[in-house]
Amino acid sequence: MAIRNIVKEGDPILRKTSRPVFKFDEKLWTLLDDMKDTLDKAQGAGLAAVQVGVLRNVVIVDVDDGKGLMELINPKIIEKSKETITAVEGCLSFPGKWGAVKRPATVVVRAQNREGKWCLYKGEGLRARCFCHELDHLKGHVFTDYVLKMYSEEELNQLIEDNKRRELSIQSENSDQVEAFEKPNVLENNPENTEN
Numbered sequence: 001m002a003i004r005n006i007v008k009e010g011d012p013i014l015r016k017t018s019r020p021v022f023k024f025d026e027k028l029w030t031l032l033d034d035m036k037d038t039l040d041k042a043q044g045a046g047l048a049a050v051q052v053g054v055l056r057n058v059v060i061v062d063v064d065d066g067k068g069l070m071e072l073i074n075p076k077i078i079e080k081s082k083e084t085i086t087a088v089e090g091c092l093s094f095p096g097k098w099g100a101v102k103r104p105a106t107v108v109v110r111a112q113n114r115e116g117k118w119c120l121y122k123g124e125g126l127r128a129r130c131f132c133h134e135l136d137h138l139k140g141h142v143f144t145d146y147v148l149k150m151y152s153e154e155e156l157n158q159l160i161e162d163n164k165r166r167e168l169s170i171q172s173e174n175s176d177q178v179e180a181f182e183k184p185n186v187l188e189n190n191p192e193n194t195e196n
């Protein structure tokens with residue numbers, strides 16, 4: 001197991017389309033193990049193989065909702081809710097950048113596990129957001145392509161303060177509302193492991 005370098009904004013590989021995985025062998029398992037180590041070190045919630053320079057349809061997602069790490073190989077979104085949530089997200093390949101992105105509230109992903117078995121994965125809220133964000137990476141898309149509004153570090157802090165003041169226990173049924181209650185909030189940053 002090893003920590004791999006995370007590709008950053010501007011690297012052309014982030015715009016390339018990843019290819020399917022056909023061999024569920026040691027090489028894939030090493031990639032998955034290394035991606036987990038890399039994600040843990042970066043304190044992120046999700047990582048796509050392309051972000052460590054490997055153009056394969058592989059993503060891992062580890063949001064803190066008690067369901068643990070999910071390894072998704074050759075994933076496809078097969079269902080998504082009409083209901084959407086707009087929240088601030090970031091990306092390990094775009095350090096210090098934040099943006100409000102509208103995502104489906106719920107998605108169902110069909111993917112293979114590390115043994116090659118097809119499984120269904122349901123995601124709600126942050127996990128749904130994470131699935132969408134990571135699967136976008138496999139198509140060469142990044143969150144800034146869809147962003148409704150970018151936030152600087154200061155603006156994000158202000159938004160969090162405003163939201164907290166407005167209502168801590170907000171249910172966020174209004175999809176126009178931009179969610180951000182914790183810094184750095186959502187994607188690829190686990191709020192529990194960050195300094196604020």
Ligand SMILES: [Zn+2]
Pocket residue numbers: 090091092093133137188
């Ligand atoms: Zn990302």
